[in-house]
Amino acid sequence: MSNETIEALIAQLDVVDGSPGADALRARSYELLRPLPDGLVVDVGCGTGRAVAELADRGARATGIDVSDQMIALARQRWPHGEFHGGDACALPLRDGQATGYRADKVIHALPDPGRALAEARRVLAPDGRIVLCGQDWDTFVIDSTDPELTRTIVHRRADLVPSPRAARRYRNLLLDAGFRDVTVEVHTAVFTDDSFLPVLTNLAETCREHGAITAAEAEAWIADQQERARTDRLFAAVPLFMAAATNP
């Protein structure tokens, strides 16, 4: 990822982390992980590291792994007491059965072959270890707009640029196919109504423009509409967030 792309991603992650309900959602993921006092919980695709710090605060032994050196550097800077390592979700720097918990938040959609990552999750998890996957389905962003047709184009064309855009709706089947048991799925909808969500909306349109999916004039008009909505308290976006949990046999 280019520096610009990663900076935009960090800005968007900060928006999501600061949104109403985000704390409760992460707390729910920790609850579903059921961390054991002496067990290792791995947060795969840990990004800027908040979950690792929060798990450690709850008494868990947590480690964050991310493929991006920049993310790992920022995570270490933000959470100096946290443990973070570079590594790939499909080749984790962990021994067989070393972890009792595996968490991946907004990560599985970034992988071209989610099944490989889940096979790797099974390898590093001990028997009865828990896995929790969270994330959005890129085809189901609900955004009020003055131009619904252009909005549909933006949402779908942006989704087409994600390696596995509909991974979240497949969490249950992916977990079952990988051999996990006791699979559960919850859906929590995040609602955004103010200008804090503008960086995410702007990125949707700008990314489509960069890839030729919409024109510069369309991107400009669509972003201006969202900015005006934020200014007049008429911005509305809803994003269903899927959370699946399961147990390693």
Ligand SMILES: C[S@@+](CC[C@H](N)C(=O)[O-])C[C@H]1O[C@@H](n2cnc3c(N)ncnc32)[C@H](O)[C@@H]1O
């Ligand atoms: C959308 S961010 C989510 C970060 C964090 N989990 C959160 O919820 O804020 C996705 C993260 O997954 C990381 N990532 C992408 N592909 C990966 C891979 N193959 N292995 C490990 N991490 C990966 C990215 O570098 C990025 O930090």
